[in-house]
Amino acid sequence: MQRTLHLSHPPEQGHPSDVLPLIEDILNEMAEADDWPVTLTMRANLILEELVLNTLTHGDTSGLTVIDLELESENHALTIRLSDDGSAFNPLTDAPVPDVSLPLADRPIGGLGVYLVKTMGEELEYRRENDRNHLKLVVHPE
C-alpha cells in the first residue's frame, strides 16, 4: 500500500504539532490495510513525528514551504521518503546523539528523537538535490 502527504509551511492550521493527527490517520489506515504489528505502527508514528517536527520547528525554516511524504508498505516493512525545500539539514549527521548508556542522573534530556530515528530506521540515506533535502529510511517491526 502507498500513501502520500503534502504538508505546507507555515502550517495551514495554527501549530506545527497540528500535523500529527494527519500522520496518525494515514498510518492507522495503512496499519489496518496491511495488518501491521503494533510495534511497526508505533515506530512509524514516532519516526515521522520526530522528522516532521524537526523540519518544521528547528533551525532556519525561512525558505521552507512544503514537506512531501511518501510511504510504501510491503511485507511489514515501511519505506519512508521525506523531502522538503528548506535549508540543507542532514538529521543523521547534523544533530547531536546522546549517550544512552549513561546512568539516570547523567542522561541528557535532549537528542533522543534523532537517536530513536537512527536506531529504529534502517537503510538510512540523505541527499541534498535540487535545493531540497531528501531522506529515505525503512522501518521494521523489530
Add this chain to the structure above:
Amino acid sequence: MEFSHDRSGDTLVVTASGRVDGSNASDFLESLQGMFDPGDQRIILDLGGLEYISSAGLRVLLMAAQNLDRQSKSFSICSLTEAVGDVFRISGFDQIINVFPSVEAAKQG
C-alpha cells in the same frame, strides 16, 4: 491524555492513558508534577493505557525520574504495552527506570 491517581500511605499510583506527543508533552509534565505531594515517597506510574509515546513524552518521563531521584524518592513504571515497551527498550529507558509488569509487582518492587 487522561490521568487518575490513587494515594495509599506514602505510595502514589498515577495512571496515564492516551497519547503523549509533541503537542501535549508539556501538559503531561505539568499534570504529573501537579499530582506529587511532598509526603509521597514512592511513585508508581501505570502506563497500561498509554497508546503512543514519542521522544517528547520520553523526555517528560526522564525529567520526572531525575527530579524524584534527586529527592531520593522511589519511581517506577508499570504495565507497558508491547509497543511502548519496544520504545523503552530501544531508548535504554528500561535500564535507568524500574519497569514492572503490574502495579502489584511495582508495589512489591
